[in-house]
Amino acid sequence: DSGVTQTPKHLITATGQRVTLRCSPRSGDLSVYWYQQSLDQGLQFLIQYYNGEERAKGNILERFSAQQFPDLHSELNLSSLELGDSALYFCASSVVPHGTGAGGYTFGSGTRLTVV
Amino acid sequence: DAKTTQPPSMDCAEGRAANLPCNHSTISGNEYVYWYRQIHSQGPQYIIHGLKNNETNEMASLIITEDRKSSTLILPHATLRDTAVYYCIEGSKSTFGDGTTLTVKP
Secondary structure, X not given: OOOOEEEOXXXXXXXXXXXXXXXXOOOOOOEEEEEEEOOOOOOEEEXXXXXXXXXXXXXXXXXXXXXXXXXXXEEEEEOOOOHHHOEEEEEEEEOOOOOOOOOOOEEOOOEEEEEO | OOOOEOOOEEEEEOOOOEEEEEEOOOOOOOOOEEEEEEOOOOOOEEEEEEOOOOXXXXXXXXXXXXXXXXXXXXXXXXXXXXXXXXXEEEOXXXXXXXXXXXXXXX
């Protein structure tokens, strides 16, 4: 158990639908990151939050949005789902924004989204 | 985000050392180099990070060149369970490249 909790572990939904993925960061971590990994593809950075504020944006589609709440958990909302959105979605957390030498990301075990 | 450069794949015999190279020629002077690995479909796992000096922990060793433009991750005695995709990333970057798929063979 890495300390980063992602729910649900698996999600099957139909095209056009909307889903919400949830992430609870490791205790004490203020920064949350979301990644998408399609089948046999690399990790695509989507978005980062730090202490409730958006910190950085990657290749996140307009149909996707995220937020980080006062208790530091984060939610990733995916709407108007398409078949191509089927992927593993990972959340990671860190104590401070990544790269400061304080240690790396801690990843959750991911949510596997299947759009049918 | 500038990307690091890693060979797409490497093989290693079980029990031998695995040396995984990474070029990070655009790294800034105060940025750390981080290494992670991802075992099939699991969440990536932090391995080690360093700035200038070589580093060692219970998982691996990290050798960073003096000019800091490249580094090598060393798994001293690779096991079958070390088969994974290994990523190196520059400190403040959130972007992972394609990594190196290490296959440890019996």
